[in-house]
Each structure stands twice: as C-alpha cells, then as structure tokens.
Amino acid sequence: MAVIELVNIKQETDGKPLFEIEYLQIKKHARIGLVGNNGAGKSTLLALIAGQTALSQGEIKRFGFVQLLPQLKTTATTESGGEVTQRYINDALAKKTDVLLADEPSTNLDRQHIEKLTIQLKRWQGALVLVAHDRALLDALCDEIWEIDQQKINVYAGNYSNYRKRKEQKAAEQEASYQHYVEKKKQLERAQMLKQQKAERATKKPKQLSRSEAKITGAKPYFAKKQKKLHQTKKALETRLAQLEKVDKPYQTRAIKMDIPDAKSIHQRPIIRVTDLAGQIENKMLWQPASFQIKGGDHVAIIGANGVGKTTLIHMIIDQVPGVENSPAIKIGYFHQKLNTLDLNASILTNVSKGAIQSETLIRTLLARLHFFEDDVNKSVGVLSGGERVKVVLAQLMVSDINTLILDEPTNFLDLEAVEALETLLADFPGTLLFVSHDQWFIERLATKLIVIEKQTLKLFPGTYRQFNGPDHQHDQQATDLMVIETRLSEVLSRLSLNPSDKLEQEFQALLKQKQQRLNK
Template structure:
C-alpha cells in the first residue's frame, strides 16, 4: 500500500533549481535512507513533502506522519539545560511514543554515542510503519534501510538495499561509464586516424607523380581531380560520424590522486608520548583514572567511549594539562577542535590553508580537491562558507600544515558522506601520527589501526582495527569479560616494559621482572582459552 505519493516536485530559489522530481512514493514497510551532499536539499525535500514550504505541492499522505527535525525544541525552556544528546533522545522518545504510521527523521544520530545509536537502530527495526531517514551514518544506513534515495542535482535516484548495496551499485555504474568512455575514445581515434589518412591521400593528389612528365600530368589532372573529390567526400562522411558520436565523459577517480608528500619533520622515536597517572575530576565527578598510556608513532588511534565519558577532556588533558607527560621533542602537534575557533572571514580558502604550509601549491590544491574544493572554489571567502565547508577548510589547513602529529576531535560533524569518505582517504594517506575522537563507526573501521576504549572511568587499548576487535570478541571462549582482561593485561605489560627499560634507583627491577613474567604467563593462558 502506498502511504505517500508526490507528483511534479519542483522548487527553485532565484535562478537555481533545487528540486525537480517527476514522482516520488513511499509504500507501507519502506525503510528508506535519504543521502546527498551538503546543500543538495535533503531537509528541503522533507519539508516540501510535508507541505511546510511556501509553495503549492501535489502530495498525498495515507497515515499519521511524525517528523524529527534537527533538534527542533523551540518554545520549551526546560530543554535549555539538556545536552545535545539528551535533547535528541527526548525528541526521539516522544516521536516513537506517538503511534505514527510514517516517520521522517532528519539526522537523528547527531550527538548520539554508539550505545544510543544501537538503541535507535533496534527501535527502527521493530517499527511497524514506514520511514525515511536522513543520515551520514553509513553503518546505520546499512543496518536499518532497504532502499536508498540519492538526491543529486535536484533529482532522486532509488537504489535497492542498504548503503553498501548503494556503494556497489555506484561502483558498477562508474565501471560501466569507464567501459563506455574507453569504447568512445577507441572509436573516435579509429575514425580520426582514418580521416587523417584520407586527408593525406587528398593532398598527395594535388602533386604529379615523380616519374610523370608535365604533359602527362595535364592529361591525368582531370581524372585525379575526380578521385580527390571522392576522397574528400569520404573524409567529410567520417568527420560527420565523429561529430555524431555520443560523447562519454571519463569518470573521475579519486584513487588516481595521491597525497604524494613527506613530513617536514619525521619522528624517529617509537612513541610520540608516554603518560602516567592521569586523573580527572570535574565538578566533584570522577571522569577517569589512567595509570599508563602511550601513543605509538605513525599510528592512527581512535578514542571510543560514551557521551560524557571524557574523550574530549582527555585530549585537552594530554595537550594542555599539567600531566607527567614524556613527549618527544620531535613532535609538532596540530589540533582540530570540534568547537572550531573563529576562522579569518576575509581570507580565501586557499590563502588560509597555504599560509600555514610548507607544501607546494599544486599539492595543496590536490588536497583541497580531494575535499571537493574545485577550481574557483578555493578562492571563496571564508565568510560565505557553510558549516561543512568551514570544517573542511580547517581540516585542510591541519593536513597541509607543518605538523607530524594531528589531534582531531569529531572531524566528521557537519560533513556529508562524500566529504567523510574523502577525509578517510586523506587520513589513510597521511604519513604522520593521528589521535582522534569520532562517533562515526564506519570512519573508525576505515582509518584506525589502534583503539583506546574510555569506559567506566578507565582506559583500555587495543592494537588493531575495529573489525579485528569485533572478530576477537566473537572468537570461541573469548567473552567480553575475557577480552577485557586480555586488554588490561596487555596494557599492564606495556607499562611494566616501560618501567623496566627506564633505570631508576628507587625501583626494584627484580620485582618488576617477576611481575612481568607472571603477567605474561597469565595473558598467554587467557589467549589459549
């Protein structure tokens, strides 16, 4: 049964057409993910379908519709005391308790941690009606969607399946375009070569053969002229065929563009820093106590934890706190804060990015290009940029700066899926060390090779990717409790090695070595289980 039907969806602002869709339908049980670049009009489309725009629309609904706006809590002062995550949870709770038949959800995962996103996925899985969800969380789109609507250039293209199915379909589309492009180039070259051959043949006919005398040439000239005209007609026919060839554009592949730069100042030590005895209390509330932690040189390390666990606080503690931090003097640290310090409004993107960089301009332009700042885009003033564009500008400055260690807090906020995917590639190519916080699970899967789990006031580490971590959790005999013990023991081993390797007359080295052997034995036994 069709629960929504819209025809002749058209919306313009000035001379720009934002929506131009012939027909759109939602059926009972549809689980639709609406995706598209920032500024394409995803929220605009939802508002159009709901009749919230100042325009006449041909939309019919069959059922009660619930709408989750991006933190729309106007008129309720009690919401002012809540955090972003708490506001989102309260709004979603109200929505699910209202017995709607259709839900339109605009970025419902903003400000939610993994646990809350899992809970939302579970509620959507058990929802009996239909829904359309706008989200940049690719993992959630895989879990809860059976259709993807891609909004691009004002049109919606529908793909069956979740986000991974959409990616596969898009990749196949690019492959077909590449094949068509290669066939087009091959046929155009064949015809062009043939035409040039005929043109050369016609030119030769203007000259007498070397062994032909002048009187003979005068007699032969008329016949030669006829032949030349026939050759020229063939050349024109070939040219017409070239002109009628349907042009196929070469698909653009980001894999062809690499960072291709080395660090201004490489680090030759094994670890960027080693920190000990970190304790943080805020407003008489204990956040965490960390006995020992180290950041491995060259690693891409993600800090994972629930909202309020202290991830951002830990970053600031390490960067600016009065901690007993042993940091290499070779480290040059760049910091991206999710609050985004004021950017210079009068500078262009390119001016702002390159003033902090030792890289040549063509490399900077490549990196800006990978973040989707093309051609004249780089000359835009920062004052006219959107929130997402400002984030990308700040990240570009960081990635091209004279740093060898990057500390990044929530880099994916305000970015669309295309920009997030581009940032993943840039971080993968970056030759230095990165420590970052994000709620984007897919982003962590694609970029991190070390994990720090900040839970229940303590920190445990894991050397490997998020996929490796989940695979280890699923191994027979390794329960969550056992895996936690393994991670704790591995951290303890690291700490013991560090203490043994640094001579100190106050430390009983024999006792430490004995403790190391006992810990190692316990760890091996646990891993055998």
C-alpha cells in the same frame, strides 16, 4: 499502498533550481534512506513532505499523518545534546503517525544510544524516511536509498552498502565508456588525417606515371576525381567524428603523498606516554589511574559513551598534564568544532595555504579530494556551509607543519560523500592519528588501536574495532593486558637506566613475572 505521492515537483531556493521529481511514492511500510551532498536539498524535501515548506511547483498527496523529527532541535535547556535528541525521538515515536521523517536523528548520540535508536526504529510500524550520516544506521534500517544528485532523485533498491556498490559499478561503467570513446575518437582522427594527406598528394599530376595510368585519357581529370573522392571520404569521417557521442571523463582521485616532519624517525617509537593518569572533573571520577603509550604512526580511536571523558583525555594529552609525557619530536594539529582558525573574508585556498608546508599542487589535489574543484578554491569561506567549513579546517591541518593529528568528532556536519573522502585521506595519512568518533564505519576503516573508556576504566586495545566487537575479544583483552605490562616495563627500564634503585629493580622483576604469567595462560 502509497501513503505519500510526489508528482511533478520542481523546487527552487532563492530563485535557483534545487531538485525535480517527476513521480515518487512512499509506501505504507517503506524504509527509505535519503542521501546527497550538503545543500542538495535533503532537509528541504523532508520539510516539503511534512507540509512545513512552501512548494514551488507540483503536488504532494498525503494519505495519512506525517511527522517530522527535525535536524535542528531546541536546546534552551540544561539537558545535554544527546538527551535533547533522545527526548525528541521518544516523543516522535510515542505519537500515532503514518510517516516518520527523521532528519539526522543520531546527532549527539553515542554508540550505545545509536544502538537503542536502531532498535526503536526497527520496531516502528509506519513508513520511515531517514536522513543520516551514520552509514551503519542506514545499512541497518533502510531497504531503499533515494539519492539527490544534480537536481534529480535517483532510486536504488537495497541498503546503503548496496547503494555504494551500485555507485562503484556505475563509475566503472562510466570509465569503460570513456575509454571506448577516446579510442574511437583517436581512430577517426587518424583516418581523417590519412585521407587529408592522400588528398593533398593528389592535387597535381605525378611526374612519373605507371603504364596503366599513362594509358588513361586525360590523366589530369583522373587525379582531380581521385582528390574529390578523397575529400568526400574525409568529409564523411568528419561527420562521423562530429556525431560521435561525447562521454565525459570520470573524476579520478590523484594519489597524495605528503612529507610529514620527522614521520620516519618517530615511526613505531613511543611518542605519547601516559602513566597512572586518572580522569576527574570536580568531584566526578571519569576513570581510575591508567597507563598506556601511543607510537608514531598509530591510528587510535577513543571510544566510549557520552560523558565518559573522551574530550577530557584529548585535552590532557595536548596540555601534557602530570602523568602525560609527549615526545619533543611530535607536532600536534588539533581539530575541534569551534572552527575559529578560519578567515571568513579570505578564499578557501588562502585559508588552507596559510601556514602550509606542502606545495600548492598538493594543496589543490587535497582540496579536490574534499570536492573543492578548480575555481571552487577561490570561493570566500564566508559563503560556505558549516560542513564545507569543517572540510577547510581539516585540509588546513593536514597540510600544516604537523605529524600528529588529534580530531574531536571530525565527521559532524559532513555529508556522506565528504565523510568517505576524509576517510580516504586519513587512511593515507603517514603520521599519527588520535580521534574521537561515534561513527562505526569511520572507526572500522581508520583505527588500528582503540582507547576504550567505560565503567570508570580506561584501556588501550591493540586491535581494530571489528576485533574489539568480535568473538575473540577475551583473547584480545589478554593482549591488551600484556601491552599495558610491556608499557610499564619500558618506563621502569628507562628510569632504571637513569636512577638505579632497589625499589625500581623490584618493580621491574615483578612486571617481568606478570608478563610471563600472561604469556603462559
């Protein structure tokens, strides 16, 4: 039974077409994920269904109560962003409504609260239409995906993972169709050229005729007829070539190989050492003294609930507070949400090229990977959306004179396609990566190690996010403890070589004993 019907919709924005819908329906217990690029019209569609935006053309039939959980929430309060979001969610779920339209409900929520949100929405009895950049959330909740693409809405059965597989399958089919088209076009062009050459040779009587040709009465008319026939065949080939249905070449990502300063010389060497570093803001203890080290080429995710001190740790590392020692060889590029490095009056290409050490060809390739194609790079940054400006800043950092990227929630404001493009770029980044994120898929794909802050403790976990959440976590915890001891051993050994003392020697022997005990467990 349908609770919403959308009939012959044509929606415009600023006089330009946004999307068209011939017919779509939302059933009573539907679980729909709505996806599309920034600016495709996802929030507009939700507002139309809720009756909060004027319809350009068409009809929306509602057979129940509809509630919209907006993306932009009132923040004139002392509550944190996560607290505001959770309050909106609780208020929405407390009301009796038939259709809940949730626009980015996981914004500002940490992983713990996203898991709570997932449980709440699974228990929800009405229909749900969900816009989210959290792919794990879409996977857990949705059994149908609506994709806004090129002003049309495509419907895919299944969750987000199934949608991505289908998209990949369509891309493979498009590639196969294109290759078939290219080969067929080449065959017709070769045949056309051969007939043209034969027709040209038949324009005059040969000097030497075969006996059979010499017996033909009126040899000249014979060759004229032969030429005419060849021209007719050539014209038929031209017609077939003109009627050959054109298949567009699929966009193919080009490999990006960046030369990172000192990347090889510092690879797998300690470049950030943290020793007995405590996290504290005013009178609030974030974490007890902790020690760890990050090596060149590591991709490290900092995870933990909101307010545990993830951003504080980043600032401590960048500022090299007491207890933090950064190698002189590292060059840090830091991404944060202020986006104050952009010149709004300059073009995308000009902004990214400023301070770049990579070639313009590589810069253009990287921008294309972030879906700034061809003339797009000449757009003024001032006309870009918030998500597009985030992409420009990230590109700016990646081509600059750095070998260590530190990113604080880089996927905020990015659409799913942009997030996946950024993942691909960062996975190939040959330098060191340290990032904060609540996006489970993003962490799983990129992180080779984790810094986990919870219950006022900070520990380095020497494995992936999947391993951290897996059944062998106890074994992995032993590996973490062992790594901490090895880090301390390395530090004490360095100090011993410079300033030998009985105290340092005793500490060194004690650490060796602890290491042996861990290995014997």
